Amino acid sequence: MENITFDLSDLHKHGPAFYDYLALRKRFFVDTLGWDIPHNDLVEMDQYDNPLAHYSVVLQDGRVIGGARAMPTTSSWGAYTYMLRDAVAGKLADIPDAVMPAQIATPKVWECTRLVIADSVRSQAARSRCLRLIVDGLVTIARARGGDRLMSLSPVSLMRALRQLGYSASRLGEPYFNPGDGRRYAVLSMPAERAPAAALAH
Numbered sequence: 001m002e003n004i005t006f007d008l009s010d011l012h013k014h015g016p017a018f019y020d021y022l023a024l025r026k027r028f029f030v031d032t033l034g035w036d037i038p039h040n041d042l043v044e045m046d047q048y049d050n051p052l053a054h055y056s057v058v059l060q061d062g063r064v065i066g067g068a069r070a071m072p073t074t075s076s077w078g079a080y081t082y083m084l085r086d087a088v089a090g091k092l093a094d095i096p097d098a099v100m101p102a103q104i105a106t107p108k109v110w111e112c113t114r115l116v117i118a119d120s121v122r123s124q125a126a127r128s129r130c131l132r133l134i135v136d137g138l139v140t141i142a143r144a145r146g147g148d149r150l151m152s153l154s155p156v157s158l159m160r161a162l163r164q165l166g167y168s169a170s171r172l173g174e175p176y177f178n179p180g181d182g183r184r185y186a187v188l189s190m191p192a193e194r195a196p197a198a199a200l201a202h
Contacts, residue, residue, distance in 0.1 A: 001065070001126075003133040005141050007054045014057075019043065020064040021057050028116045033181040036094070048113065050077045056137025058130050066117040066130040070138050072147065073109045082111045084153055084187065094180070099153065100173040100187045110142040110192070112152040132165050132195060142192040151189040159188050166195035 004014050011018040022043035029035045030044055038046050052075045057067035075082045080091070085103050087095035117130050138150055151172060152158075162169035167190050175186035 001058055001060050001129060001133055003056060003058055003137040005054065005056050005137045008051050011055075017057050017059065017064055018055065021055065021067040022049075024064055024067065024116055024118055025114055028119075029114070033183075035180065047077070047080050048083055052077055054141045056134050056141060058133045058137075060121075064118075065121050066134050068112050068115040068134050068138055070110050070112045070141050070150070072107050072142075072145065073104045073111055073151075074107050081105075083113050084111055084151070087153075094178075095153065096176055098173075099176065099185075104151070107146050109149045109151060110138070110145075110147040112138050112150050115152065115154065115158075128161070128165060131161060135162070135165070135167060136194050139192045139194055148192050149189060150192050151187060153185055154188050156184045156186050159186075162188070162190065168193070 004017060006014055006018070022045050026039050026042065026044035029037060030039045037044055048069065048071065053069050053071045055067060055069055058065055071082050073082055073085065080086055083092065083095075084100060085105065086092050087099050088097050088103050090097045115134065117127055121127050121130050142148070142150060156171070156175050159169045159171060169188050169190040172187040172189045175184045177184050
């Protein structure tokens with residue numbers, strides 16, 4: 001497995017990786033979870049896939065097997081900022097506006113969204129390695145641009161997986177239940193730091 005990071009200005013350097021990541025998102029978030037989000041028959045792409053977004057994608061034998069999106073919490077593109085801030089402002093019907101205590105807007109904090117790992121990554125060890133590569137890529141993206149913290153709206157179970165990999169993840173605000181896909185979500189937050197080598201070895 002290998003990690004690549006890019007934004008819209010240099011995605012062409014990585015062949016079809018960006019498009020394949022959008023296709024992986026469609027298969028998981030639309031086909032599997034049934035989310036009502038913008039898509040066609042092949043890919044899922046929303047208003048936050050704009051020039052302010054950055055991507056951390058994992059490849060195996062040249063094929064996209066996982067990835068996530070990140071953007072600073074100072075982002076503003078047209079009528080939208082970033083997902084969680086727009087949710088708190090009541091702009092997103094499927095996310096409760098009380099999902100986090102207050103809006104955050106600082107270059108120090110980056111929001112991560114659309115985390116996905118392919119179903120073809122079957123073993124727990126392989127999925128953990130893929131997750132580590134994705135998150136380390138997100139850390140690299142944020143730190144290179146002055147960020148020192150990551151946050152995301154994620155399944156509550158992700159906090160345990162991140163902690164097992166050595167990341168200091170914690171919950172920000174109360175979790176909520178999404179009746180559409182039957183999962184519990186919460187805003188998670190962690191320092192933008194790579195997992196300790198000892199934790200990775202374990």
